[in-house]
Amino acid sequence: MTGIQTPMDSFLGAVTPNSRGAGRLFFFYNSYRVTLGACLLALLILPGGKDFITGFDRLWFGVGASLMLVSIAPLTRRLGERIHQSEASLFALLITDILAITVLLSATGGLLSGFAVLFIITVAAGSFLLHSRSLATLVAAIATFAVLTNAAWLVERQEADVGLLLPAGLLGSLLFFVSLLVQETAKRLAFVETQAQLAATEVEALEQLNEQIVAHMQTGILRIDDRGFVEAVNDSALKLLQLKPRNQYTLGEISVDLEHQYAEWRSGLRKKPEPFRRTVNSPAVIASFAGVNTTKSADTLIFVEDYTPFTQFAQSLKLDSLSKLTASIAHEIRNPLSAISHAAQLLGESDTVQQADRLLCDILVSNSVRVSDIIDNVTEVSRRQAPHPTQLLLQHWTTECITEYKGLRAEPCSISINSRVKDVGVIFDPSHLKRVLTNLFDNGLRHSEADSQRAELRIDVEVDPVNRQVLMDVVDYGNGVAESQLGRLFEPFFTTSRQGSGLGLYLCKELCEINGADLFYQRTSTGESAFRLSLKLDEDFR
DSSP: OOOOOOHHHHHHTTSOGGGHHHHHHHHHHHHHHHHHHHHHHHHHHSGGGGGTSTTSOHHHHHHHHHHHHGGGGGGSHHHHHHHHHOHHHHHHHHHHHHHHHHHHHHHHTGGGGSTTHHHHHHHHHHHHHOSOHHHHHHHHHHHHHHHHHHHHHHHHTTSSOGGGHHHHHHHHHHHHHHHHHHHHHHHHHHHHHHHHHHHHHHHHHHHHHHHHHHHHSSSEEEEEOTTSEEEEEOHHHHHHTTOOOOSOEEHHHHOHHHHHHHHHHHHTOOOSOOOBOSSSSSOOEEEEEEEOOSSSTTOEEEEEEESHHHHHHHHHHHHHHHHHHHHHHHHHHHHHHHHHHHHHHHHHHOTTSOHHHHHHHHHHHHHHHHHHHHHHHHHHHHTOOOOOOEEEEHHHHHHHHHHHHHHHOSSOOEEEEEESSSOOEEEEOHHHHHHHHHHHHHHHHHHHHHHHSOOEEEEEEEEETTTTEEEEEEEEOSOOOOGGGGGGTTSTTOOSSSSOOSOHHHHHHHHHHHTTOEEEEEEOTTSOEEEEEEEEEOTTOO
16 A cells, blocks of 8 residues: 655654654654744744743843754754654753753743743653653653742742742642653553554454465455456456456456356346356356445455366266166166177078068168167266376377377378477376377368368367466368357267267267366367367476
């Protein structure tokens, strides 16, 4: 926080926190002395001032006022700090004031002039500014001695009767009482100030701790006002939502989905949170809302969490349930299916079967094979074990995977790697990643050959340093996926091919999610069809 610095703040800048209250009083006391001295000298200089000092000794009156003005020097920053921090310097300054007041009393007729009241201010200031109680009491004693001496001097000169000694003694007693009272008050104030400073230090430490916790916690936090403007955002929210630090955002600028969910929450219509993505490449997140109990009751906290762990847990439960179900179904279906397929083959080989019936037998055999493949795919999904993440050098590992894939493929093909960075490390189960790439290669080559008669694929690799991800695009040369089919692309048993089971892309999606990665379809900047893999970047493995 920035602010305007006053002259008093300038003086107090070098004063220790424990003496800040005394430093402020020292400033005011010096200001009082300068003002008093200037006013007294003005009575001597200004034409109308002569009426107020008639009968006064003008010479001694000027000497007393001039002594008060000596206090101008301690107002300067460096000298003022030295005097304030030195008990001896403060004591000498107070004695100078007592001397100046004594001279004024002598010049104005003694106690009856009223200037003796100035002793009370000096004694009170000394009792507060001096840490030593002995010195503070000595100041009161010297002031009392000055009062009594002045009274005795007037009596000696027969300018006053002996009765003046009584008010002089009473004034001296008052000076001692004021000194002791202010000393005790200063002691209590110092204790209270110390406790307040300790409490303020603790509060400041807690605030800094809270700021550090909020800034580094994994949950993203946004604070918004009633107009939908983001007032504060922590580092995790910037990362999850892929935002750049700046002064102000609106919810609409961050995400239309988030703005819509916030509006539903405000209206009381929202029943359960729904995951969303700010961009195609950003991770799936889920938001929850809470009101802030402050004077600005419309302020809201938005908690944004990475949805990937929830997805991984859900996939584990899904695969566990699916494995139990498909194990029993596969066992019950395989035997009758094998019998049907075997009987159809035998029937097709019989000499008594006509040619038209042979075609029907072929249909039975081919569809039995297709059903068997579906069962195999479902079983493969259901038997999927928990991943074993491994550190992989992506480009080197992918090159070996491509070589192995080409060796197993019956027909030749071309798969090239276009990497924009040096070989980078990723974290993924190698068997899972090989299954994903094999399926994507099969899918991409099939569409490339069908639409462009080119058995070619290209793999583009780049690094997203903001989200610490490696982006791998498997680009084919087919016509791509129609816009109307994008929403169902990764659904089980959805396929655009007559020969496909509809489980290949679903299986790839499942394997990516249980490995903390993501798979989605998109067009490249040049309009080419591509499936993008977002893999965890291993920054410690180069």
